[in-house]
Amino acid sequence: MKTAKLEVLSNKQVSDRYWHMVVDASELQAEVKPGQFFNIRCGDEYIPLLRRPFSIYQINKHDQTLEFLYLVKGKGTQRLSLVERGESLDIFGPIGRGFKLQTGHGTILLLARGVGIATLAALAQEAAKRGIRSVAILSARSKNDLLAAEVLQGFGAGVYKVTDEEGNSDVSSVTMLMEKIMQEYEIEAAYTCGSKRLSKLLQNLTAQKQIYAEIALEENMGCAMGVCFACVCEIHDTEGSPRTVRICKEGPVFALEQVVLT
Amino acid sequence: MSKIVDELLNLQVKIGSLTLHNPVMPASGAFGEDMDNLIDFNQLAAVVPKSITKHPRKGNLTPRVCEVSAGMINSIGIQSKGIDYYLSKTIPYYTRFDVPLISSISAYSIDEFAEMAEIIGKVDSVAALELNISCPNLKGNGDAFGMNPEATRKVLLRVLEVTDKPVIAKLTPNVTNIQEIALAAEQGGADGLNVANTILAMAIDIHTRKPKIGNIMGGLSGPAVKPIIVRMIYQVRQVTKLPIIGCGGVMNGEDAIEMMLAGASAVQVGTASFIKPTAMMDILQEIKDYMIKYGINNINDLIGKIETVNAD
Numbered sequence: 001m002k003t004a005k006l007e008v009l010s011n012k013q014v015s016d017r018y019w020h021m022v023v024d025a026s027e028l029q030a031e032v033k034p035g036q037f038f039n040i041r042c043g044d045e046y047i048p049l050l051r052r053p054f055s056i057y058q059i060n061k062h063d064q065t066l067e068f069l070y071l072v073k074g075k076g077t078q079r080l081s082l083v084e085r086g087e088s089l090d091i092f093g094p095i096g097r098g099f100k101l102q103t104g105h106g107t108i109l110l111l112a113r114g115v116g117i118a119t120l121a122a123l124a125q126e127a128a129k130r131g132i133r134s135v136a137i138l139s140a141r142s143k144n145d146l147l148a149a150e151v152l153q154g155f156g157a158g159v160y161k162v163t164d165e166e167g168n169s170d171v172s173s174v175t176m177l178m179e180k181i182m183q184e185y186e187i188e189a190a191y192t193c194g195s196k197r198l199s200k201l202l203q204n205l206t207a208q209k210q211i212y213a214e215i216a217l218e219e220n221m222g223c224a225m226g227v228c229f230a231c232v233c234e235i236h237d238t239e240g241s242p243r244t245v246r247i248c249k250e251g252p253v254f255a256l257e258q259v260v261l262t
Numbered sequence: 263m264s265k266i267v268d269e270l271l272n273l274q275v276k277i278g279s280l281t282l283h284n285p286v287m288p289a290s291g292a293f294g295e296d297m298d299n300l301i302d303f304n305q306l307a308a309v310v311p312k313s314i315t316k317h318p319r320k321g322n323l324t325p326r327v328c329e330v331s332a333g334m335i336n337s338i339g340i341q342s343k344g345i346d347y348y349l350s351k352t353i354p355y356y357t358r359f360d361v362p363l364i365s366s367i368s369a370y371s372i373d374e375f376a377e378m379a380e381i382i383g384k385v386d387s388v389a390a391l392e393l394n395i396s397c398p399n400l401k402g403n404g405d406a407f408g409m410n411p412e413a414t415r416k417v418l419l420r421v422l423e424v425t426d427k428p429v430i431a432k433l434t435p436n437v438t439n440i441q442e443i444a445l446a447a448e449q450g451g452a453d454g455l456n457v458a459n460t461i462l463a464m465a466i467d468i469h470t471r472k473p474k475i476g477n478i479m480g481g482l483s484g485p486a487v488k489p490i491i492v493r494m495i496y497q498v499r500q501v502t503k504l505p506i507i508g509c510g511g512v513m514n515g516e517d518a519i520e521m522m523l524a525g526a527s528a529v530q531v532g533t534a535s536f537i538k539p540t541a542m543m544d545i546l547q548e549i550k551d552y553m554i555k556y557g558i559n560n561i562n563d564l565i566g567k568i569e570t571v572n573a574d
Contacts, residue, residue: 001299001300002300003538003539003540041537046332046484046485046513047331047332048329049329049332049333049334049484049485049533049537050327050329050334050536050537051536051537074329075329076329092539219324219325220324220325220326220327220328221327222326222327222334222336222536223292223535223536223539224536225294225296225297225300225535225536225539226294226296227292227293227294227295227296227297227312228291228292228327228336228338228536229312229321229326229338229341230324230325230326230327230336230338231324231326231327232321232324232326232341233324244320244321244341249296
């Protein structure tokens with residue numbers, strides 16, 4: 001965990017609301033793991049002021065590059081979208097605990113809503129490297145917001161798309177889809193990000209079927225260093241007692257069964 | 263050449279009987295053990311861990327932080343592990359560093375402040391106490407002890423009955439007349455004043471029509487508040503000779519110098535560390551650069567040295 005100035009190799013709009021950025025990570029000494037994130041200064045000005053946390057979309061060790069997929073939502077991401085190729089970006093990281101990927105010969109299920117796929121794509125990439133098959137359910141508002149399907153397919157992942165626009169992204173439809181996937185594949189572990197509604201669904205289903213599952217949580221962050229206690233969530237520890245933990249420090253990835261989803 | 267000059271600079275300042283080897287320290291709540299691998303704590307004026315409460319506190323609802331123009335609003339709600347943890351873990355951790363440990367205390371009542379000050383004040387490795395009589399988040403409407411001169415005076419009087427350690431009162435800026443509160447703290451026996459805590463604020467998401475933080479209101483910090491804090495330091499300097507620690511929106515060396523010219527003997531850095539984890543080190547270097555530029559050997563020659571034209 002440290003600050004570094006990394007050169008932006010590209011920063012392009014990929015749909016109405018989403019952007020894709022590649023940075024040169026050759027200066028970065030630390031190993032980067034799927035599920036971890038960077039806290040990025042979107043500009044040098046005081047507006048926007050705070051850094052913004054971005055999960056890692058793809059880790060390209062051979063090319064020594066890192067990729068980020070981000071939703072342009074507020075002032076920070078709007079400013080970031082203006083950063084051009086060749087400019088340097090002040091990044092702080094890698095931060096947090098990543099995903100645990102410990103499976104035998106089975107398949108992993110990825111359940112993502114919106115930009116939640118950014119962090120799960122890095123996991124699919126790592127899974128592919130280890131010869132682990134992925135199946136992904138991508139949920140979004142509209143077809144235009146469906147992200148990363150081709151990238152995931154490039155990693156050999158099976159991809160199912162659901163959207164609000166098509167009316168098949170509601171909990172009951174996704175439940176049926178998941179049941180179908182679970183009949184078809186031997187799902188050994190499941191991972192989710194981007195929707196509390198879908199995360200609750202996955203929490204129930206994986207508990208019933210006794211499948212190990214993890215969630216990458218998102219929250220407004222202050223310091224991302226573990227000192228300000230802004231980005232907290234409630235978890236049940238191994239003894240079952242509720243405990244408040246920091247997403248930047250103890251997370252952002254947690255065992256899904258432990259997380260209190262409200 | 264500049265390195266030799268740098269070493270000859272006198273950066274030592276005093277807060278009551280407490281001697282600091284430079285004027286740059288962290289603000290409570292924006293500093294913790296996790297920063298140890300990013301900056302050398304021994305280079306700081308002091309270490310100031312997050313405010314401690316007597317009993318463990320869960321803190322407020324999320325979101326606990328949101329951004330506004332040139333600032334942030336936080337409503338952490340003093341998430342705390344309680345005094346027992348503080349005594350057994352936090353204080354021993356910080357004793358490994360060669361700089362004073364200032365313990366920030368938050369409490370619900372005057373008696374509780376005194377009780378905690380007595381316990382923590384007995385710990386040899388604690389150099390001073392900072393009374394957080396100003397956190398705007400603890401009660402629903404953002405009220406705090408430090409909003410009332412009489413309550414401020416009484417807290418100080420009671421605490422100073424039970425400890426010989428230097429006591430710094432962290433004032434709230436959420437008052438009509440900061441001078442009145444500063445004087446009350448002085449009358450209560452404070453050794454120094456922290457000017458100030460965060461400013462009660464609020465932000466609304468116009469799309470969802472919901473408050474941007476879970477607690478609805480919170481404390482504003484960052485560059486947006488600095489002119490207000492500089493004004494308050496200046497006002498407090500007019501009525502008391504107590505040493506002042508300026509706190510609020512210090513982002514760089516220039517901001518720190520500005521607060522010192524207004525009357526602060528030292529500064530605390532909070533939000534800046536979130537944006538640049540090494541900010542305190544940079545601020546210290548920028549203060550040195552300023553001193554070299556203007557031929558100032560002793561930093562005390564800057565404190566309160568604003569030049570104003572006499573209106574008479």
